[in-house]
Amino acid sequence: MTQSLRVDILRHLSFTIGKDQAHATTYDWRMALSYAIRDRVMEPWFAATRRTWAEDRKRVYYLSMEFLTGRLLEDAAINLGLHEEAEATLAALGVDYRAVVEDEPDPALGNGGLGRLAACFMESMATLGCPAYGYGIRYEHGLFRQSFHGGQQVEAPEDWLDHPHPWDFDRPEAQYVIPFKGMVEQRDSKQVWVPEETVFAQAHDTPVIGWQGKWANTLRLWSARPTGQFDLERFNRGDYTAAAEPETLARTLSRVLYPDDTTYQGKELRLKQEFFLTSAALQDILRRFLQSRSDLRALPKYVAIQMNDTHPAIAGPELIRLLVDDHGIELRDAVHIAQKCLGYTNHTLLPEALERWATYTFGNVLPRHMQIVEQIDGLHLEENLSRPHYVGIVKHHEVRMGELAFIMAHKVNGVSALHTDLIRQNLFPDLDRLHPGRIVNQTNGVTPRRWLKMSNPALSRLITQTIGEGWEADLDKLKGLEPHVDDASFRQKFGSAKWANKVRLSNWLNTTTGIAVDPDALFDVQVKRIHEYKRQLLNILETIARWKAIRDNPNADWVPRVKIFAGKSAPGYAVAKEIIHLINDVATVINNDPVTGDMLKVVFPANYNVSMAEKLMPAADLSEQISTAGKEASGTGNMKFMINGAPTIGTLDGANVEILREVGEDNFFLFGLTADEVIRRREDPDHARNAIEASQTLLDVLQMIAEGRFSPDQPDRYHQLVHRMWHHDYFLVASDFDSYIKAQGEADRAFADRDRWLKMAALNTARSGFFSSDRTIRGYMTDIWDIEPAI
Numbered sequence: 001m002t003q004s005l006r007v008d009i010l011r012h013l014s015f016t017i018g019k020d021q022a023h024a025t026t027y028d029w030r031m032a033l034s035y036a037i038r039d040r041v042m043e044p045w046f047a048a049t050r051r052t053w054a055e056d057r058k059r060v061y062y063l064s065m066e067f068l069t070g071r072l073l074e075d076a077a078i079n080l081g082l083h084e085e086a087e088a089t090l091a092a093l094g095v096d097y098r099a100v101v102e103d104e105p106d107p108a109l110g111n112g113g114l115g116r117l118a119a120c121f122m123e124s125m126a127t128l129g130c131p132a133y134g135y136g137i138r139y140e141h142g143l144f145r146q147s148f149h150g151g152q153q154v155e156a157p158e159d160w161l162d163h164p165h166p167w168d169f170d171r172p173e174a175q176y177v178i179p180f181k182g183m184v185e186q187r188d189s190k191q192v193w194v195p196e197e198t199v200f201a202q203a204h205d206t207p208v209i210g211w212q213g214k215w216a217n218t219l220r221l222w223s224a225r226p227t228g229q230f231d232l233e234r235f236n237r238g239d240y241t242a243a244a245e246p247e248t249l250a251r252t253l254s255r256v257l258y259p260d261d262t263t264y265q266g267k268e269l270r271l272k273q274e275f276f277l278t279s280a281a282l283q284d285i286l287r288r289f290l291q292s293r294s295d296l297r298a299l300p301k302y303v304a305i306q307m308n309d310t311h312p313a314i315a316g317p318e319l320i321r322l323l324v325d326d327h328g329i330e331l332r333d334a335v336h337i338a339q340k341c342l343g344y345t346n347h348t349l350l351p352e353a354l355e356r357w358a359t360y361t362f363g364n365v366l367p368r369h370m371q372i373v374e375q376i377d378g379l380h381l382e383e384n385l386s387r388p389h390y391v392g393i394v395k396h397h398e399v400r401m402g403e404l405a406f407i408m409a410h411k412v413n414g415v416s417a418l419h420t421d422l423i424r425q426n427l428f429p430d431l432d433r434l435h436p437g438r439i440v441n442q443t444n445g446v447t448p449r450r451w452l453k454m455s456n457p458a459l460s461r462l463i464t465q466t467i468g469e470g471w472e473a474d475l476d477k478l479k480g481l482e483p484h485v486d487d488a489s490f491r492q493k494f495g496s497a498k499w500a501n502k503v504r505l506s507n508w509l510n511t512t513t514g515i516a517v518d519p520d521a522l523f524d525v526q527v528k529r530i531h532e533y534k535r536q537l538l539n540i541l542e543t544i545a546r547w548k549a550i551r552d553n554p555n556a557d558w559v560p561r562v563k564i565f566a567g568k569s570a571p572g573y574a575v576a577k578e579i580i581h582l583i584n585d586v587a588t589v590i591n592n593d594p595v596t597g598d599m600l601k602v603v604f605p606a607n608y609n610v611s612m613a614e615k616l617m618p619a620a621d622l623s624e625q626i627s628t629a630g631k632e633a634s635g636t637g638n639m640k641f642m643i644n645g646a647p648t649i650g651t652l653d654g655a656n657v658e659i660l661r662e663v664g665e666d667n668f669f670l671f672g673l674t675a676d677e678v679i680r681r682r683e684d685p686d687h688a689r690n691a692i693e694a695s696q697t698l699l700d701v702l703q704m705i706a707e708g709r710f711s712p713d714q715p716d717r718y719h720q721l722v723h724r725m726w727h728h729d730y731f732l733v734a735s736d737f738d739s740y741i742k743a744q745g746e747a748d749r750a751f752a753d754r755d756r757w758l759k760m761a762a763l764n765t766a767r768s769g770f771f772s773s774d775r776t777i778r779g780y781m782t783d784i785w786d787i788e789p790a791i
């Protein structure tokens with residue numbers, strides 16, 4: 001076996017890459033290994049496709065504007081069981097496997113949780129043998145690359161496609177025309193859309209291989225290309241720019257990923273991107289369906305389409321358009337067929353992130369769909385005569401995409417128990433009354449293959465030694481660790497695995513940030529997008545309070561801590577950028593203070609992405625999940641920490657509620673107001689001032705910031721930030737501050753008792769089985785998609 005992998009690597013090095021061993025670079029080895037591994041994905045990939053056709057199976061189509069896959073080589077090697085062999089083979093050739101794996105660019109085709117969830121779902125669907133296609137956009141530039149200049153975030157384009165991407169197969173035959181703009185003409189009794197612009201959507205396929213290579217699905221990403229011909233005449237006249245114009249215009253559609261996942265801006269290009277993805281996907285779905293049958297009324301029996309948030313919510317009207325305009329189905333029938341196919345997942349309650357398009361923009365870009373949306377809205381009212389006047393899709397000259405998605409879906413789901421309750425109570429109370437049972441919960445999960453097996457080999461080995469194989473595909477098996485938690489030698493081994501990961505992380509932090517941290521310290525980690533509601537501010541205020549406390553009493557028995565932050569801010573989100581600046585400023589002061597020394601360090605490695613998360617999660621001691629209750633739909637980072645044995649310090653928000661339920665309150669540092677209390681507290685206009693004046697610690701911290709202790713070169717740098725704390729504080733940082741400080745003190749005391757801590761940590765892993773995305777996908781398959789696994 002080793003021989004054959006070796007032969008294939010060397011064959012690809014010579015004949016695919018065109019390099020002699022003696023001159024091969026890390027890149028060359030990476031490509032050679034990727035092709036050798038990729039070859040082994042083909043057989044299961046073809047077999048899965050063949051079986052789906054032969055058995056005439058229903059397929060899932062997961063439509064998402066984001067897929068944050070992370071690197072693919074090591075994941076494929078692990079799932080094929082070739083990981084150790086690959087490592088040994090390269091070692092025998094004198095090549096460093098880790099360097100090869102880390103040479104792969106991390107495709108950043110997503111903002112954060114929503115995109116990463118889509119990637120975990122793709123992996124779980126392949127593992128469970130659920131026939132599925134992911135449909136997305138092949139952005140030329142994914143999310144920007146972050147760096148810090150003077151402590152401030154600077155954005156640069158990320159060029160993941162600079163070199164050939166071995167996991168990407170061009171499918172020139174899968175190409176569709178995507179129309180935009182123009183007008184709708186009435187011809188006889190038919191509405192005919194005469195578009196003004198068109199582009200081609202061209203498919204690129206990436207295989208997604210499941211655990212043990214038993215099944216593989218396809219991630220199909222669309223890139224935009226011009227439909228018009230290159231204007232050679234203009235070019236020959238020397239008018240080079242004008243000649244290239246149609247090309248530039250078309251390619252703009254798949255050029256960049258929108259980097260703001262908090263604030264909705266009604267940008268026309270974004271609407272075009274959403275339609276581009278959705279229309280290409282639906283044309284592809286109908287073509288595939290019509291290859292083997294002709295009655296489109298049977299579509300819901302064979303096709304389940306999941307809308308990942310409202311971004312592809314134009315799927316409702318577009319599917320109706322294709323059925324009515326291209327296939328002559330009656331409107332009412334088309335609506336009902338579409339509803340039976342469609343499901344909608346909501347990922348946020350933040351009002352500023354909910355999509356709604358001005359009818360002007362919508363009607364301009366998609367005139368035919370504007371008509372259809374009005375018809376859907378009218379039909380819905382007709383079928384639900386008790387619908388209140390303020391409910392509907394088109395209101396106040398806006399198309400509300402949440403309502404559109406809800407009405408066009410047979411199931412609407414939230415992503416954690418609390419979030420789903422809040423959808424029922426606050427987001428869609430009237431639609432919920434009209435359609436009881438349509439809203440269901442599917443608590444998020446993460447794939448244990450990437451987030452435990454691959455990223456934490458030390459702990460994975462210990463788990464297998466202790467409970468045997470099989471936990472990778474049945475994470476509830478981790479329960480089997482529980483009896484061992486009382487065994488001192490098991491705890492010792494658990495601690496050693498964590499320690500090895502912490503050493504590895506310390507070395508990496510030292511090379512990337514230049515800051516030396518002590519692996520014996522408590523590694524306290526908050527990594528996620530920078531948002532006010534996620535309250536990185538609360539964490540850095542606690543850090544300052546801790547720093548002051550140590551300085552005031554340096555000889556006390558402090559538990560050494562390393563505060564680790566990572567995450568990107570949207571480029572236009574000034575307040576989030578200010579928080580990044582503050583964290584970096586505080587880090588500079590604290591890290592250079594000889595009084596506090598190793599008792600406290602603050603590190604903020606730049607450019608958080610999936611690959612960085614793979615380094616951080618296994619090395620964390622404490623997981624920071626401290627959002628204002630009611631704001632974080634679920635969180636999935638929280639689950640990755642738990643699986644890797646890091647207890648949570650957190651609020652009753654999102655899936656934290658279920659983490660607490662699973663792990664028990666002795667193994668979770670709970671603090672803060674509940675979602676209900678948050679609403680009530682905000683009714684007091686003086687909540688911030690009252691909370692600050694009641695806390696000497698918080699007063700001191702704010703005073704230090706206001707005095708410029710962390711910005712000596714510009715003492716008034718954070719005046720506005722402090723002012724907002726006193727007078728606004730929408731996310732209740734002040735109100736939760738004391739409770740957070742107290743919980744952090746409890747974490748210190750627990751960590752100082754090594755046995756107690758290891759028990760907590762190990763119980764977090766042992767009780768994390770619920771958070772496998774396999775469990776989540778099983779839930780979608782039974783409750784939403786009505787689909788049977790093929791294996």
Ligand code: 26V
Nearest residue numbers: 113114258260261347348415632633634635636
């Ligand atoms: C919204 C927008 C608005 C239009 C422009 C681009 C854009 C991109 C993304 C978003 C969606 C934000 C919603 C989101 O990411 N929600 C997160 O979903 C995770 C997976 O369910 C969940 O764990 C997080 O709690 C939730 O914040």
